[in-house]
Amino acid sequence: MNSYTEENYLKALFILSTEAGETTVNALSKSLEIKMPTVNSMMKKLSEKGLVNYESYKPVKLTEKGKKEAALIIRKHRLTEMFLVEKMGFGWEQVHDIAEQVEHIKSPAFFDKMDELLAYPKVDPHGSPIPDKHGKIVWKKYTPLSECIKGQAVVLAAVTHSSDDFLKFLNARGLHLGISLKIKSIEPFDGSMVVSYAKKTETLSLVVCEKLLVA
Amino acid sequence: MNSYTEENYLKALFILSTEAGETTVNALSKSLEIKMPTVNSMMKKLSEKGLVNYESYKPVKLTEKGKKEAALIIRKHRLTEMFLVEKMGFGWEQVHDIAEQVEHIKSPAFFDKMDELLAYPKVDPHGSPIPDKHGKIVWKKYTPLSECIKGQAVVLAAVTHSSDDFLKFLNARGLHLGISLKIKSIEPFDGSMVVSYAKKTETLSLVVCEKLLVA
DNA sequence: TTAATAAGTTAGATTAATCTAACTATTATT
DNA sequence: AATAATAGTTAGATTAATCTAACTTATTAA
Incomplete structure (x- = not known):
């Protein structure tokens, strides 16, 4: 242990x-x-x-053993985040700190129950994959928005480094997972992008675009 | 802290x-x-x-300060037990060990949310009172079944010392909080009681009757 | 290629929480 | 009241996790 x-x-x-x-x-x-x-x-x-x-x-x-044990902790973290959002009504920006503590709880039954109530989710509220019970993790290959080109139509699939501030920033602009984005233009001098979604247009800085993963 | x-x-x-x-x-x-x-x-x-x-x-x-801080931990423990039973489908015999860990989580929002989802419960799944946000606790004065007399009709309101084994014993006999019991007779030599409830009759030892609180 | 910088290591101290062994105080029993 | 038993305390050791200071190795840049 x-x-x-x-x-x-x-x-x-x-x-x-x-x-x-x-x-x-x-x-x-x-x-x-x-x-x-x-x-x-x-x-x-x-x-x-x-x-x-x-x-x-x-x-x-x-080691393989270390990888498996790490993945099982991450599984508990991400299941918790999903549970907090889906079953308890928290926002995706609120769940990290709670999950950081809950992930250490020793009780297979507790996390099995979450998994069951959530109908065996594959990703957490930030789009990160949830490892399975054996520590296996399936990475989907998403592309950072910053690597897309003008005119592309994409779907927001995940965010990297989901800090409170960043997620609140996205909330304020109505950006959530699953939303469709269209790239209107890219500023050559700073890499910021003008994107339209949900009947509006926003300019997103390069720093933001690098953190948005799309499919 | x-x-x-x-x-x-x-x-x-x-x-x-x-x-x-x-x-x-x-x-x-x-x-x-x-x-x-x-x-x-x-x-x-x-x-x-x-x-x-x-x-x-x-x-x-x-001290008063110590009492308050203790009550707030117990509040977190009991809210968790209630949440596990009411919202996650655990049995009342399964929740103690999980709550023992969850009670240490530092996140007012987490427990406030449980409280809200549970509609501000006053007791936990074992009938113990849940202290309020200020650490105030209201004890209802229940009577141990062992102190009741022949012929009395009572309602099971709480259990003391809710060990896994004891709760499984109660489950096996269909004894749950809120059930109506009628005392048919009391054995004078060992204090065991013959009680009827839910259309059946059971004999409960003194040890058991002492742990059942009724109103 | 040598000097400067960054990364990594070792040694030794500190704090929280635990223990055992030995001693002291209180309570209970004859 | 004396003694035995129980409860409580003190002293000192141990372990896990952390730190600072000093030193060594590796990398980078002049």
């Missing part, structure tokens, strides 16, 4: 590793806001437990 | 103090399954924080 703390390291390892398949002590340190020596000793500990492969001065990689 | 551990001590203090208004280090030690020296130093700490009144070799008493 992993501690609350260990679970947070596993989760961070999983998230930071999605692209490169590995991550660094430094990146973990920044992401968890925990100093490097602390992260260093935790890596030794997780290595002892067979959850990561770790050698001095090299990037850290989750 | 109290730690997870401190919250557990506060809760135990509150529960153990309900009758006498105070409790002992020994009782706390047994109830929490934590050795006395550990409890002793925690009492000093909680005393420093103004949550208990504590002097060497004397019983421990919660």
